[in-house]
Structures are given as structure tokens and as C-alpha cells.
Amino acid sequence: MGTDAELRAAGIGPGDEVVVSAFGDVDTVRSITEVGAVPVFADIDPMTYGLAHDAVAAVLGPRTVAVLTTPRFGRPVEREPLVELGRRHGLLVLEAEEGQSPDTRDEVALRRARAAYFDVRLRGVRVPEGSAGHTYRQYVVRVPGNGRPDRDAFARELRAERIDCRIPVRIPLHRLPQYWSNTSLPETERAADETLALPVASPFTRRQARHLVSRCNALGGGVVRSDPGTWWAAAF
Structure with missing residues (x-):
């Protein structure tokens, strides 16, 4: 069932307001307007990228x-505070799909292994906050500036080195x-200015991953840690 169908099934329609994140997929907001309701934007938690x-x-x-929530980058929605808020105010708390095909167990395991590798080696960028159930559909770091290249310049430098990276929300x-x-x-708005998705799903070699870490740390001013050793044998 699509999100607009879920909204209709819940009796949501013209004149109703639905709280939603502005840091997300335009299709989610379009599903609200398609039933005649009005999207009301609320800010996000800077660590989870979900609605605060x-x-x-x-x-x-x-x-x-x-309230319409959406998982971001493979991180599950923290529903409990929103459900409690909905209970107090008589609101429905609905969850839109992230808009990608289901992951296989092997895909998730590989992405988690790569994410764990990057977590402990990247410097000069803020690595994502982990959580139980995170599948790392995107490995999203923050490039905050602080006198170093801004996110867009950082991305241009990586792409010039043939390192795939994407801006998740422009x-x-x-x-x-x-x-x-x-x-x-x-x-x-700060997240839209600072976030950058690094590759964890695309096939790449041990050497390419080391190169990614080296370039990110050089641009961000960090120090590269030593070879992870047996991790690579398990993940590649």
C-alpha cells in the first residue's frame, strides 16, 4: 500500500494537517498533498535525521x-517519543517507506562491516550515529567546515579522485x-548544508576503501589509522 493510500485509509483528507520532515523524499510530502491534506514541516534530530x-x-x-515519519539512510525511526506524543494529543503516527527495494542479509552485513571500518578511521568529518537495526543504506557523514573545505568543495575533491559520493538532500x-x-x-538546513553520503553499497576494493579514508582524512585534517588486518578478509 502506498503512503497516500495509507493516509486515505486513516481518514486523512482536505483540511487536515500532517507533520512531516523537510529533510526527506519529495514523494512523502506529495502523498500528503495528493489526499488534500496540508504538510506541516518540523525540524529533525541532528544525530538521527528523523523528526525531533x-x-x-x-x-x-x-x-x-x-505525524508521518520516514526512516533515513537505513536507520530505523525512533517511534516511542512520537507515539507517546500522539497518544497525548490524539494523533496518528504513520511511517512512510524509505523508497528502496528490500535488502538481503548479505547486503546489510557487508554495509555494516564497511560502516564499522569507516567509523573508527575517518577523521575531520562526523561519522553517523549507529543504532540497533541500522542497515546503512547510505553512510552519511557531516562536513561542518570549521575553516576546512565546505561540504560541496569536499565532495568535488573526492569526485576528482574518482570516489563516489552523493549529497543526500540538496x-x-x-x-x-x-x-x-x-x-x-x-x-x-544545517544537515542539508553539511551531509555527504560515502559509498558502502557499491563494489570497491580494499585499496579503494583505504584511498577513500586517506583522502577524507587529508581534506578534513585527520590522521589515518593502521591497517585493519583481518576485517578486510571478512568484508571483501
Whole structure:
């Protein structure tokens, strides 16, 4: 069942407001407008990239009927605070799909192994926060600047070295013309400016992964750690 069908099945329609993240997939917001409801954007948690429950609480109004969450980058949604908030205010808490085909066990195991390798070796960028159930569909780091190259310059340097990297959210949804809102979402906008997805799913060799770490650390000003040894034999 698609997200718009779930909204309709829940009785959500014209005049209703649904709280949603602006740091996500345009299709999720489109599913709200397709049933005639109005998206209301709330800020994210800077570590999980999911909706921050205090930010959701701050935008609730008399027409709010639901909160629509989406897993980000393979990290499961932390539902408990939102469910409790929904219980207090009589709101539905729904979860949209992340929009990718299901992962195999081997795919997840490989990505987790690569993520663990990067976690302890990358310097000069902030590595993602792990959690139980994280599948690392994207390995998203933060490039905060602090006198070093900004995220876009950082990405250009990596691509010049033939290292695949992607900007997960170029423009937050509340800044797109069709969904424009004057709402202040500082963590969302900061994440859009700083996040960069490094490859954990694409096939690459031990040498390429070492090269990625070396280049990231050089650009970010860190120190490369020693060879991981047996980890590579298990992961490649």
C-alpha cells in the first residue's frame, strides 16, 4: 500500500494537517498533498535525521491529525517519543517507506562491516550515529567546515579522485517553490548544508576503501589509522 493510500485509509483528507520532515523524499510530502491534506514541516534530530519529537510538539495545531515519519539512510525511526506524543494529543503516527527495494542479509552485513571500518578511521568529518537495526543504506557523514573545505568543495575533491559520493538532500523540502514555508528549521538546513553520503553499497576494493579514508582524512585534517588486518578478509 502506498503512503497516500495509507493516509486515505486513516481518514486523512482536505483540511487536515500532517507533520512531516523537510529533510526527506519529495514523494512523502506529495502523498500528503495528493489526499488534500496540508504538510506541516518540523525540524529533525541532528544525530538521527528523523523528526525531533520536541520540534513536532512545537508545530501542532487544532487541525493536526497525524505525524508521518520516514526512516533515513537505513536507520530505523525512533517511534516511542512520537507515539507517546500522539497518544497525548490524539494523533496518528504513520511511517512512510524509505523508497528502496528490500535488502538481503548479505547486503546489510557487508554495509555494516564497511560502516564499522569507516567509523573508527575517518577523521575531520562526523561519522553517523549507529543504532540497533541500522542497515546503512547510505553512510552519511557531516562536513561542518570549521575553516576546512565546505561540504560541496569536499565532495568535488573526492569526485576528482574518482570516489563516489552523493549529497543526500540538496534543498530541504520547505525551501522548494511548491512547498515553500517560512518555518525556521535550523537543524534541517544545517544537515542539508553539511551531509555527504560515502559509498558502502557499491563494489570497491580494499585499496579503494583505504584511498577513500586517506583522502577524507587529508581534506578534513585527520590522521589515518593502521591497517585493519583481518576485517578486510571478512568484508571483501
